[in-house]
Amino acid sequence: MAKLPEFADFTESTVSSQLVYDGGLLKVHRDQVRLHDGTLAWREYVKHPGAVMVLAFVDAETILLERQFRYPKNRHFIEIPAGKLEPDEPALDTAKRELIEECGFEASEWWKIATLDPSIGYSTEVIHLYGARGLKHVGAALDAGEHLQVFEAKVADAIEWVRQGVITDTKTTLALLWWDEWGRP
Amino acid sequence: MAKLPEFADFTESTVSSQLVYDGGLLKVHRDQVRLHDGTLAWREYVKHPGAVMVLAFVDAETILLERQFRYPKNRHFIEIPAGKLEPDEPALDTAKRELIEECGFEASEWWKIATLDPSIGYSTEVIHLYGARGLKHVGAALDAGEHLQVFEAKVADAIEWVRQGVITDTKTTLALLWWDEWGRP
Numbered sequence: 001m002a003k004l005p006e007f008a009d010f011t012e013s014t015v016s017s018q019l020v021y022d023g024g025l026l027k028v029h030r031d032q033v034r035l036h037d038g039t040l041a042w043r044e045y046v047k048h049p050g051a052v053m054v055l056a057f058v059d060a061e062t063i064l065l066e067r068q069f070r071y072p073k074n075r076h077f078i079e080i081p082a083g084k085l086e087p088d089e090p091a092l093d094t095a096k097r098e099l100i101e102e103c104g105f106e107a108s109e110w111w112k113i114a115t116l117d118p119s120i121g122y123s124t125e126v127i128h129l130y131g132a133r134g135l136k137h138v139g140a141a142l143d144a145g146e147h148l149q150v151f152e153a154k155v156a157d158a159i160e161w162v163r164q165g166v167i168t169d170t171k172t173t174l175a176l177l178w179w180d181e182w183g184r185p
Numbered sequence: 186m187a188k189l190p191e192f193a194d195f196t197e198s199t200v201s202s203q204l205v206y207d208g209g210l211l212k213v214h215r216d217q218v219r220l221h222d223g224t225l226a227w228r229e230y231v232k233h234p235g236a237v238m239v240l241a242f243v244d245a246e247t248i249l250l251e252r253q254f255r256y257p258k259n260r261h262f263i264e265i266p267a268g269k270l271e272p273d274e275p276a277l278d279t280a281k282r283e284l285i286e287e288c289g290f291e292a293s294e295w296w297k298i299a300t301l302d303p304s305i306g307y308s309t310e311v312i313h314l315y316g317a318r319g320l321k322h323v324g325a326a327l328d329a330g331e332h333l334q335v336f337e338a339k340v341a342d343a344i345e346w347v348r349q350g351v352i353t354d355t356k357t358t359l360a361l362l363w364w365d366e367w368g369r370p
Contacts, residue, residue, distance in 0.1 A: 002342035021206035045257035157187035
């Protein structure tokens, strides 16, 4: 591995922590922290249960994509299947559950591709990226209020949609570029 | 462009909107929305001012990286320079400001690489990715309370650190893989 430089220690320690907004989806905390130099500061962040996303291969060149409306951005997005972890749910179980619930598919083979931190400035969220193949359609069972359209696309086409700005969702873009760079680990 | 399928319309419209947490950093909204099928639902999300990130080239093969402590994740991260937009600030001005404030560099040449949506499930955030070269050191002026270490690295080494899990910040990973895939647009 290429050598990293000597690093300074900027560790921040918690002085006090408060749940300042306890929403149905978002749990916002505001902590007083002590910086490495002894000064005090405030940190606000979202406590997130973590999430998974899945590159699900219909065949060697074709994956499942979804299109859904994302209210915070007020438009539709093309994404790979993804979802949040339930409490104490192992990430791979979430991935299997979401692939059935959102797309209606089971997969005979699963592998871990990467672990990513999508919003380190204001969220604890972590995303586990899995690959899946050997798909078998077992019928979708969308959550109430979930409205999305599943379709198949060539990986090469999806990567071209990234370049053209048709796909802008960061997690989806990253999964596609990672696959193009390294394929199956 | 590869053909996209016929898409359904899942547009959600705002019935009412409420600022439920007005923090120093995080502005959380809770909206009642009408779904495409007429049913009502709630949407919670963070209103974010938007952000920039910069692939800043010291030479053709070397970029600027930063290492800083990210409290929500309770550890240090290696990232490319980034920062939030001030109200009404054009994104390119933010990029130039952050490169000076965080790294102490001006650049003679700037170009836009991509626009990305990092947290479409619960944030309005958009990230504008720029490239910069022709760097000239003018001295850093970090914000009070900002504590980070700037260092130079080969792009190829940084990409290897992604594969090895040393770099897991999604925006940084995406910028590096995008550069490796397409270079300068």
